[in-house]
Amino acid sequence: METTSTLTREQVLNVARARHAAAMEAEVDKLQLAVDWAELHPGFPVDATRPWEERDVEVAGDGAPTVAEFCIAEFALAVGLSSDAGRVFIGDAVELCHRLPCTWARVLAGEVLVWKARKVAQQTRSLPADAAGFVDRALAPVLHRCSFAQIERTVEAARAEYDPAAAEERRVAAAEQRHLTFYWRNVVDGQVPVAGVLDLADAVALDDAITAKAAAQDPALPLDVRRSIAAGMLAGDPRREVVIHTHTRPEQSMVEVEHTRTVVTPDQIKHWCQQAGTRVTVRPVLDLNDNLSTDSYTPTPRQQEQVTLTFPTCVFPNCSRPSRTADTDHITEYPTGRTETVNLAPLCRGHHRLKTHTAWTYHRMGPTTFVWTSPHGQTYLVDTDRHIR
Numbered sequence: 001m002e003t004t005s006t007l008t009r010e011q012v013l014n015v016a017r018a019r020h021a022a023a024m025e026a027e028v029d030k031l032q033l034a035v036d037w038a039e040l041h042p043g044f045p046v047d048a049t050r051p052w053e054e055r056d057v058e059v060a061g062d063g064a065p066t067v068a069e070f071c072i073a074e075f076a077l078a079v080g081l082s083s084d085a086g087r088v089f090i091g092d093a094v095e096l097c098h099r100l101p102c103t104w105a106r107v108l109a110g111e112v113l114v115w116k117a118r119k120v121a122q123q124t125r126s127l128p129a130d131a132a133g134f135v136d137r138a139l140a141p142v143l144h145r146c147s148f149a150q151i152e153r154t155v156e157a158a159r160a161e162y163d164p165a166a167a168e169e170r171r172v173a174a175a176e177q178r179h180l181t182f183y184w185r186n187v188v189d190g191q192v193p194v195a196g197v198l199d200l201a202d203a204v205a206l207d208d209a210i211t212a213k214a215a216a217q218d219p220a221l222p223l224d225v226r227r228s229i230a231a232g233m234l235a236g237d238p239r240r241e242v243v244i245h246t247h248t249r250p251e252q253s254m255v256e257v258e259h260t261r262t263v264v265t266p267d268q269i270k271h272w273c274q275q276a277g278t279r280v281t282v283r284p285v286l287d288l289n290d291n292l293s294t295d296s297y298t299p300t301p302r303q304q305e306q307v308t309l310t311f312p313t314c315v316f317p318n319c320s321r322p323s324r325t326a327d328t329d330h331i332t333e334y335p336t337g338r339t340e341t342v343n344l345a346p347l348c349r350g351h352h353r354l355k356t357h358t359a360w361t362y363h364r365m366g367p368t369t370f371v372w373t374s375p376h377g378q379t380y381l382v383d384t385d386r387h388i389r
Contacts, residue, residue, distance in 0.1 A: 027114040028107060030079055034093035041071035053357055059091030060121075063129045064098040070358045073316075073351070074374045082318040083350065088122070095121035099132045102140035112143050119148065123155040131162035209234060289367075293340045299328050307344045315362075315370055316351035317380040327352040331364055345370070 007015070043056035043066030055069040067090060076086020096104040096117055103120060106112040120139060124132040135158050139146060180196035198206065213230035214223065221229075288310050292303045299307070308323045323346035331343050342364065347355060354360055359375035372380045 024110060024113075028110065031089075031093045031096070031107065031114055031118075034075065034079075034090045035097045037071065037075045038065065038067045038090055038094050041068040043067050043069075057087070059087060060095035061099050061125045061127060061129070061132055064094050067094070070354055073354055073360070074376060074378065077317055077374070077380060078378065080318075082320070083316070083354075085318075089118075091125065092118040092121040095125055095132075099129065100124065100136040100140070102136045103143060106140055106143065112140075116143060120151055120155075123151060124158075127155065127158060128163050131158040134158045134162065291340055291342050293338050295338060297334055297339060299339055299341075299344055303339070303341050303344060304328050306341055307346055310368060311346050313346070314348040314351055315345045315382055316347060316354075317372055317382050319348060319351055321348040329355065331362065331370075 005012070038059070043058075045056060056066045057069045057072070058064075059067050059072075072087050072090060073083045075090065076083050079086070079089070081089060096107060100117075100121060103112065103117055107114060107117045120135065120143065124135050127135065135154050138154050138158075139151065143151075178197050178199060180198070181194065183193040183195070186193050210227050210230045213233050214226040217226040217229055288306060290306070292300065292306060294300050294303065307328055311323050313319060313323055314321045314326050326346035326348045328344050329347045329352055330339070331345055345362075345364070355362070360372065362370050362372040365371055365381070368383065370382045372382065374380075
């Protein structure tokens with residue numbers, strides 16, 4: 001194979017080694033900067049008479065300093081994270097610096113990888129200070145080579161030793177991790193992946209019910225297909241109404257089903273619902289290009305629906321919270337007399353509070369494009385794909 005490289009093999013290895021060392025050093029620097037940012041924005045007690053204003057956020061465990069809530073978003077964007085991920089990152093840094101000093105020293109010395117140290121910090125955050133200290137002393141000398149399982153065993157041993165009541169609470173809380181999840185964003189050919197964790201007794205009962213209904217299906221079908229059909233039949237309730245939001249495009253007969261990333265025919269949607277014994281209501285999609293208006297401060301239901309369909313998620317940079325659970329915000333402070341769709345956008349509650357109570361501002365550049373400006377003058381262009389730059 002021909003190559004256009006002007007470097008020798010030894011030079012490639014030397015450059016690769018240097019780049020790796022620089023990347024490792026940059027990761028440590030970024031973690032230190034998170035500590036610096038937290039120290040520059042200490043938390044403060046909340047005024048009980050003004051609960052809507054900035055809060056005192058406990059990003060790390062007991063005894064670690066708190067952080068002012070609204071500072072998190074700007075640092076998060078500076079390092080390419082969402083607000084939620086930024087809060088975790090700052091919390092990990094504060095936990096390491098203030099509650100895991102032995103581990104933190106090894107991180108600063110380049111002896112422990114940042115991602116592994118953060119793994120420990122996330123595990124110890126719920127421990128009391130003396131238990132965190134035990135984990136720190138036990139793991140710091142060997143952290144560069146220990147496994148995740150060893151980290152978890154050490155943390156749980158510390159919890160049982162220093163806080164047995166909390167250990168029991170966690171055992172009980174584990175039952176609350178049960179879930180049944182439909183992965184709507186992973187729909188392929190009209191089929192939805194489903195996963196869950198059930199109580200053993202519930203799982204046995206569900207399996208028995210599905211097995212019984214599957215036995216009544218066409219035996220020519222594979223067993224797994226019959227079980228899938230049977231699971232859908234369990235949801236059949238003729239009293240229930242299903243509202244399906246679909247999006248049409250000019251000169252196309254197919255429709256896109258909201259939040260599923262799939263394109264189907266209207267008849268197929270009806271068929272799915274009718275198979276489950278459900279009465280179907282198909283509501284027309286609004287014209288997203290209309291600039292609806294009202295004399296009221298509060299948007300009309302049609303305006304709110306139009307905003308939801310135009311913007312699937314909160315329009316703050318890197319936020320992916322769905323717009324159906326978000327607030328409908330006036331981009332420019334409510335002008336006297338009219339509320340127009342062009343001046344509305346969905347913001348999740350946290351970013352709505354951020355925009356309302358801090359110097360964060362944004363304005364609309366196009367139909368689905370915004371420019372946000374942070375309190376320190378950093379700008380972020382958000383387009384329809386939620387890419388920022």
